[in-house]
Amino acid sequence: MTSEVENPTDKFAIYDSTIDESIQKNALQITVRIFTQLGAGSGIIIKRQGQTYTVLTNAHVADGSSDQQYTILTGDGQSHPARRKNLSNFKGIDLALVEFISDIDYEVAVLRNSEITIGEQVYAVGFPNYIYNSKGSIETFDWGLRAFHITIGTLEMLMSEPSLPEGYKMGYTNEVEVGMSGGPVLDSKGQVIGLNGRGKYPIQGIEIFALTDGTYPSPELFHKMNALSSAIPISLFQEGTKISGSLTDIKTQSVQPSYIPTIDSFTAVLNWVSYKLLGFRDFGTGKSQQGSQNRKEVTGKKICVPHSYEKRCIQGINLPTVTVEADD
Structure with missing residues (x-):
């Protein structure tokens, strides 16, 4: 229906x-x-x-x-x-x-199957779950299409092996907010080259940049990776579907997992910590020197209900799963 x-x-x-x-x-x-x-x-x-x-x-x-x-x-x-x-x-x-x-005629994405190159202009697309302003954050769950968001940036990194776990091999300068995970990264022609999944400047620092071979990036590489959002190249999906023989009619055009926190993980932990320490709900905003959301201010009186995948944010910590009223 x-x-x-x-x-x-x-x-x-x-x-x-x-x-x-x-x-x-x-x-x-x-x-x-x-x-x-x-x-x-x-x-x-x-x-x-x-x-x-x-x-x-x-x-x-x-x-x-x-x-x-x-x-x-x-x-x-x-x-x-x-x-x-x-x-x-x-x-x-x-x-x-x-x-x-659905019997409605919806557009189907074109997946690029030609090589992507460093320096290309790219667009990150999705539906952020929160909009931040000087007074704090506003939920967008009932905003309909008004929550649609697109940011422009540059492709800055393509990793071979070792790479970040779970397929994250592509780094780009676009801002990617909570809720945009799974949305497309597009090239200048609107072709899909990747999927959003990780944002910039994670609060856990270098610990979540462990590579697939168990090593960590050099300080210079970490500094670069930390300032980029990360995506899964669409080529990984294309290669996998060719091997399995499934989804063979997808439109293309010439171009137990290791744990790793994602863009959607960070807000839950920040909200939980802010509640425990300060009795507030959501981190506000303010641009850091690097340009990403800083979220150091707090506002509101309810702790957000963590998504099931947000519980993965810090291993060994069982985040609350109910809405809690903070004391005035």
């Missing part, structure tokens, strides 16, 4: 005048928001077969629903029930598939 969001006209006021409108329109058509039992992330429409659409996202987004059931918000403001689809041949990679059924 397909249903319409409360304010479908939101889509008429979401574009960023500083970014080419054709890129934004394409991005909105192929990007979806995935609502889980305990949060939300983003995804990419990569296939249509009859009335069944397949969405590629991060495994840590799909893990937000223990029953593997979701609600998908598409670029026309419609919402659709969805379910998780088995994704074989990707053990240890932070990828998942979700399916929904």
Whole structure:
């Protein structure tokens, strides 16, 4: 069953005048928001077969629903029930598939299958769960398409092995916020070259930059990696589907996992610590010298309910799973 969001006209006021409108329109058509039992992330429409659409996202987004059931918000403001689809041949990679059924004609993303190069202009796309301002943070879960967000930046790093765990091999300068995980990284033609999944300046520092061979990057490399958002190259997905023989009609155009915290992990830990120490809910904002969200101010009176995947943020710490009122 397909249903319409409360304010479908939101889509008429979401574009960023500083970014080419054709890129934004394409991005909105192929990007979806995935609502889980305990949060939300983003995804990419990569296939249509009859009335069944397949969405590629991060495994840590799909893990937000223990029953593997979701609600998908598409670029026309419609919402659709969805379910998780088995994704074989990707053990240890932070990828998942979700399916929904609709008789509406939705655009299917073009996955680039030609080589990507350092210095390319790229766009990071998704639906942030929070918007930050001088007074703190505002949730966007009921914003409909107004939550759609796109940022512009440059591809700065491509890693071979050893790389970061779970397939994170691509570094780029774009800002990526909580909720944008699973959304596409696009090239200048609007082709998908990767999936968002990790943000800049993680609070755990170098500890979460352990490489797949067990070593750590040099201080110089860590300094560079720390200042970049990280994505899974779409080539990893393309290679895996070729080997498994599944999803062979995906549109292309010439271009137990190791634990690692993701962009969606950080807010839960910050909120939990702020509640424990200060009795407040969300970290506010203020740009750091590097330009990423600093979130040192606090506001509000409720601790956020952690997503199921946010519990993975610090191993050995069991974050609370209920809403708690702070004392005045």
